[in-house]
Amino acid sequence: MSSLCVYHVSSPALPNKVLTHLEDIASTLAEHGVTFDRWQAETPLARDASHEEVISAYRTQIDKLMTEHGHGLMDVLTVKRDHPQKAELRAELLEEHHYDNDVVRFFAAGLGLFSLHIGDFVYAVQCERxxxxxxxxxxxxxxxxxxxxxLVMIRLARDAQGRAPKFNSESIAGQFPRLDD
Known part of the structure; x- marks a missing residue:
């Protein structure tokens, strides 16, 4: 189930707010310029769908978003239990960072936890299919x-330069709950 937990940076063990309804999550995040939405596939997807089949199932929504926001790059990231570099990938992404481009991610399968550090708060958004x-x-x-x-995630970006993460020298990421907590 998709959810949003809002924490004050001084109390990483206890959320101030927990939301599970799409409209509540979307409106709370929108106050900070973050878009949260739900798409439905135009065609059913098999568990072992290829990257091309994943893109095809969401083509109309992807094209609309790419046109509206000027995204020129798209790819599909698949990470499963047997991925040979899953530990390294996870460790890198668990460090607080930012991008020069908007971060646009769509979950075609699986789940993940985005934690956004905005001002004195952390907005932990559990995203799912x-x-x-x-x-x-x-x-x-x-x-x-x-x-x-x-997870199977479609990633959109404006250009290649903006896709490189920039890690922050001070990070509070390790203080907050993880996906498996």
């Missing part, structure tokens, strides 16, 4: 795919 999140450029955040990941 059919969830879209768009995080404005420059927003400090980290991502957890869990110890035993399962």
């Amino acid at each position: 059919n969830d879209l999140i768009s995080i404005p450029a420059g927003t400090r955040h980290w991502f957890d795919m869990g110890e035993h990941p399962h």
Whole structure:
């Protein structure tokens, strides 16, 4: 189930607010320029769908978003339990970072936890299948795919330069709950 837990940076063990309804999550995040939405596939997807089949199932929504926001790059990231570099990928993304481009991610399968560090608060957004999140450029955040990941995620970006993460020298990421907690 998609959810949003809002923590004050001084109390990482106890959320101030927990939301589970799409409209509540979307409106709370929208106050900070973050888009949260849910898409439905135009065609059913098999568990072992290829990247091309994943893109095809969401083509109309992807094209609309790419046109509206000027995204020129798209790819599909698949990380499953047997991924040979899952531990390294997870460790890198668990460090607080930001991008020069908006971060646009759509979950075609599986789940993950985006934690956004905005001012004195952390907004932990658990995304699952059919969830879209768009995080404005420059927003400090980290991502957890869990110890035993399962996700298929469509990633959009404006250009290749803006896709490189910029890690922050001070990070509070390790203080907050992870996906498996």
